Amino acid sequence: MKLPKIFKDKDADLNLIKNKTIGIIGFGNQGRAQALNLSDSGIGVKVGLREGSSNWQSAVESGLKCESIQDLVGNCELISLLIPDQIMGEVYSKLIAPHLTEGQTLLFSHGYNIHYKMIQPPEFINVIMAAPSGSGSEVRKQFKLGKGIPGLIAVHQDFSGNSFELALSYSKAIGLARMGVFESTFKEETETDLFGEQMILTGGIPKLIQSAYKVLLEANYNPVTAWFVCYYELKTIVDMFHSKGFEFMNNAISDTAEYGGITRGNRIIDEQVQNEMRIALKEIQSGKFHKEWMKESESGYPNLKNMRKEEKQNPIEKISKHLLKELCENK
Numbered sequence: 061m062k063l064p065k066i067f068k069d070k071d072a073d074l075n076l077i078k079n080k081t082i083g084i085i086g087f088g089n090q091g092r093a094q095a096l097n098l099s100d101s102g103i104g105v106k107v108g109l110r111e112g113s114s115n116w117q118s119a120v121e122s123g124l125k126c127e128s129i130q131d132l133v134g135n136c137e138l139i140s141l142l143i144p145d146q147i148m149g150e151v152y153s154k155l156i157a158p159h160l161t162e163g164q165t166l167l168f169s170h171g172y173n174i175h176y177k178m179i180q181p182p183e184f185i186n187v188i189m190a191a192p193s194g195s196g197s198e199v200r201k202q203f204k205l206g207k208g209i210p211g212l213i214a215v216h217q218d219f220s221g222n223s224f225e226l227a228l229s230y231s232k233a234i235g236l237a238r239m240g241v242f243e244s245t246f247k248e249e250t251e252t253d254l255f256g257e258q259m260i261l262t263g264g265i266p267k268l269i270q271s272a273y274k275v276l277l278e279a280n281y282n283p284v285t286a287w288f289v290c291y292y293e294l295k296t297i298v299d300m301f302h303s304k305g306f307e308f309m310n311n312a313i314s315d316t317a318e319y320g321g322i323t324r325g326n327r328i329i330d331e332q333v334q335n336e337m338r339i340a341l342k343e344i345q346s347g348k349f350h351k352e353w354m355k356e357s358e359s360g361y362p363n364l365k366n367m368r369k370e371e372k373q374n375p376i377e378k379i380s381k382h383l384l385k386e387l388c389e390n391k
């Protein structure tokens with residue numbers, strides 16, 4: 061199998077973006093982290109926020125210049141869009157598109173709006189992506205430790221002829237190229253990112269934990285003991301295979317755990333589950349999930365609000381808060 065090239069700091073030229081005026085729209089999870097990392101890398105960076113933004117003061121207190129989104133678009137050569145995906149199209153149409161000029165670069169950290177055509181940029185700009193493989197807090201934390209997290213870069217539209225190098229340069233400035241970046245496409249990044257979230261990261265794993273905990277409680281086991289096996293011990297296992305692979309994990313656990321895990325794991329995650337995964341992937345590829353999510357967003361998140369309430373009532377939520385507090389206090 062031929063693996064794609066991993067681009068590192070040595071492959072990237074920081075001067076490419078050092079010579080440009082950089083604007084970050086949004087000062088939330090990614091906006092804050094990327095703006096501060098850029099600034100620490102010696103890049104002149106401004107933050108663009110909507111009027112009355114609760115984050116304006118926080119950005120200024122962090123030493124960053126702030127201005128309105130419209131002004132930022134008028135004043136910057138590279139504009140990084142770091143606001144929620146479901147409102148990005150609307151903000152783009154109203155505040156960004158009318159102010160774009162030839163040769164500017166729009167940078168995304170997720171391909172969603174370009175892939176689903178919520179944003180259709182003019183042909184006289186570059187459209188690139190630098191997508192960190194992790195949360196904004198991790199982007200910032202690892203950068204401050206002198207490390208970084210990996211990421212994907214992609215070019216959707218290359219007006220200037222050096223868009224790939226620009227994406228690489230930006231990745232270096234926010235710390236991604238310290239670990240390594242891979243070339244992808246907006247389509248691939250969007251579809252795989254949504255699939256990974258739904259099947260594993262924010263869907264499959266939390267739901268597996270909640271279900272297993274429920275089953276142990278139904279069988280009258282002690283909630284604390286059930287919580288330890290279903291919730292707390294996950295981190296030790298993830299840490300093991302995350303750094304060294306599943307074989308290392310299997311060598312580090314007991315033979316009993318290995319045998320029971322593989323036999324029963326194959327029963328739980330069976331062909332039916334895999335078929336559901338295939339259906340979910342098709343919903344992402346066809347745009348069905350996107351349409352559903354936009355409808356939810358446009359109608360004020362009625363289902364999401366209900367589901368948030370339900371999630372708070374999940375039995376594991378209460379005990380997690382209690383035990384995590386107890387365990388941390390006793391550290």
Ligand SMILES: NC(=O)c1ccc[n+]([C@@H]2O[C@H](COP(=O)([O-])OP(=O)(O)OC[C@H]3O[C@@H](n4cnc5c(N)ncnc54)[C@H](OP(=O)(O)O)[C@@H]3O)[C@@H](O)[C@H]2O)c1
Nearest residue numbers: 086087088089090110113114115142143144169170195196
């Ligand atoms: N979250 C992650 O860990 C992560 C990881 C990888 C990639 N990404 C990508 O990074 C991008 C940003 O995600 P995020 O999680 O960082 O977003 P976020 O934290 O939810 O963004 C918050 C910022 O967006 C601004 N904002 C919200 N609604 C707005 C509106 N209607 N008009 C103007 N500004 C508005 C907020 O403004 P105020 O300051 O006024 O409140 C705030 O500054 C997305 O494309 C996402 O897919 C995120």
